[in-house]
Amino acid sequence: MATTEERLVDAIQMTAPGTPLRQALDMIIAGHLGALICVGDEDSVIAAGGDGFKLDVSFTAHRLFELCKMDGAIVVDKGLTKIMRANYHLNPNPTLPTSETGMRHRTAARMSVLTKATVISVSERRHVVTVYVDGKGHELRSVRDLMSAANQLLAALQNSRNQLDRALLRLTTLELDNYVTVADVAQVLYLFEVLMTISEELDRVILEMGSEGRPVRMQRDELVGNMGEEYTLVIRDYACDSSEAAATALRREFRETSNTQLRSPKRVAEMLGFEGLGEDSVLTPLGLRTLNNVSVVRKGMADKIVDEYGSLQQLMDDIEQNPDRLDDLGVDNPSILADSLYRMWGKRA
Numbered sequence: 001m002a003t004t005e006e007r008l009v010d011a012i013q014m015t016a017p018g019t020p021l022r023q024a025l026d027m028i029i030a031g032h033l034g035a036l037i038c039v040g041d042e043d044s045v046i047a048a049g050g051d052g053f054k055l056d057v058s059f060t061a062h063r064l065f066e067l068c069k070m071d072g073a074i075v076v077d078k079g080l081t082k083i084m085r086a087n088y089h090l091n092p093n094p095t096l097p098t099s100e101t102g103m104r105h106r107t108a109a110r111m112s113v114l115t116k117a118t119v120i121s122v123s124e125r126r127h128v129v130t131v132y133v134d135g136k137g138h139e140l141r142s143v144r145d146l147m148s149a150a151n152q153l154l155a156a157l158q159n160s161r162n163q164l165d166r167a168l169l170r171l172t173t174l175e176l177d178n179y180v181t182v183a184d185v186a187q188v189l190y191l192f193e194v195l196m197t198i199s200e201e202l203d204r205v206i207l208e209m210g211s212e213g214r215p216v217r218m219q220r221d222e223l224v225g226n227m228g229e230e231y232t233l234v235i236r237d238y239a240c241d242s243s244e245a246a247a248t249a250l251r252r253e254f255r256e257t258s259n260t261q262l263r264s265p266k267r268v269a270e271m272l273g274f275e276g277l278g279e280d281s282v283l284t285p286l287g288l289r290t291l292n293n294v295s296v297v298r299k300g301m302a303d304k305i306v307d308e309y310g311s312l313q314q315l316m317d318d319i320e321q322n323p324d325r326l327d328d329l330g331v332d333n334p335s336i337l338a339d340s341l342y343r344m345w346g347k348r349a
Contacts, residue, residue: 016210024061034124040078044115052088183279186268233289240273
């Protein structure tokens with residue numbers, strides 16, 4: 001059984017720009033008409049009303065637009081292939097709760113509670129389209145408004161990525177110097193969370209944009225890149241439990257944590273599993289993120305190296321004196337790995 005959020009996502013996709021249903025809705029607004037459209041769960045919808053015209057005609061955007069010139073609701077099947085009823089008078093239970101005020105919107109909200117239909121209400125006076133699922137309404141935005149929101153989010157995403165790149169570069173240097181503090185880690189994790197939050201908000205706008213959102217999605221992918229993987233690796237580097245499952249759980253916890261707490265090094269340390277540490281307390285990284293950024297380290301090899309050495313600093317202490325140890329782990333060209341790490345540290349040309 002799909003959740004309300006999952007059904008709402010489906011409804012937004014169904015009414016996004018570029019779809020036949022959105023084409024009909026745009027024509028309805030341009031024609032200064034109101035409308036009440038029920039999509040899916042046809043039997044339950046029909047059982048909640050009466051009168052009107054019984055139809056069994058193929059769905060097209062123009063046909064739906066023309067039928068909306070009459071009063072009453074339009075009933076469409078879930079697959080948007082057939083228009084079942086037109087000028088249909090719906091009578092949902094008036095005791096069903098709703099915060100809507102207009103007659104059409106109240107009926108739409110109550111029908112979405114009474115049935116599993118996606119119910120769409122078009123306000124003739126305000127020229128607003130609202131989609132209802134399980135009593136929850138979502139107001140559709142115009143392409144112009146969506147593009148404006150997308151551009152603002154892209155600018156925020158670019159700024160956030162720039163800050164994060166600088167912070168990660170600094171973190172790498174501190175890791176190789178073996179002097180990373182709780183405050184340094186907390187700052188990086190906060191910037192990761194900001195980036196991911198903006199990215200998710202942009203994803204929601206892209207979803208609403210439908211076919212118009214492809215260029216924005218490409219820009220979003222370019223800016224975010226593999227930052228999700230990097231985020232997980234940073235958490236694994238510093239958490240008491242370095243497993244992927246624990247890192248995934250911590251990311252969920254970070255998402256639910258307020259900005260104030262995420263900016264608190266002490267609170268972040270506690271979430272990572274450390275008690276009683278201050279912002280200047282030094283943490284020792286495993287080195288998973290740094291090693292994964294070295295080209296000669298194959299996928300999955302960083303974990304083996306960390307399991308063998310215990311930390312990035314122990315690897316740095318031993319890498320030149322005992323390169324055979326890396327050979328035994330299956331690392332190709334240990335000397336290149338050493339050179340790469342020292343160049344990242346700035347100790348070698």
